[in-house]
Amino acid sequence: MALCHCLECQKRTGAPFGVAAFFAETAVAVDGVSSEYRRMGDSGHEIEFHFCPTCGSSVYWRPHFRPGLVAVALGAFADPAFPAPSKAVYTERRHPWVAVDLGSE
Known part of the structure; x- marks a missing residue:
């Protein structure tokens, strides 16, 4: 699980960050259009x-800099009990009013 503060994720999600769960491509089955x-x-x-x-919601993406992985948008799970992110990237672009507890980080 990773939280991304990059400007592109902010634009893509319409929120101050994006959150994704990363899975091996072989463990993900894509169904539908x-x-x-x-x-x-x-x-x-x-x-x-x-x-x-x-509806325009981001569902999943393939980051080609991480071959073999698929990122699934946290919101696609619609599960408030889903594990929290353990990593944050592009923190220099974090909105100053955003506070996230990443546990051990």
Whole structure:
């Protein structure tokens, strides 16, 4: 589980950060139709986002800088008991009023 404060995640989610659960691609089964958006990440590698063509919600993405992994948007689980993120990235772009407890970090 990771929380991202990058400006692109802020724009993509309409929120001050995005949160994703990362899984091995072999452990994820995709079912149904999605629309796709691709962009270059800060790493110089492409990120392939899939979102619901009906409501526009981000559902999952493939960060090509992490081959073999699929990121699933935390909101797609609709489960308040889902584990909290243990890592935050792009913290220099965090909104100063956002406070997140990452446990051991």
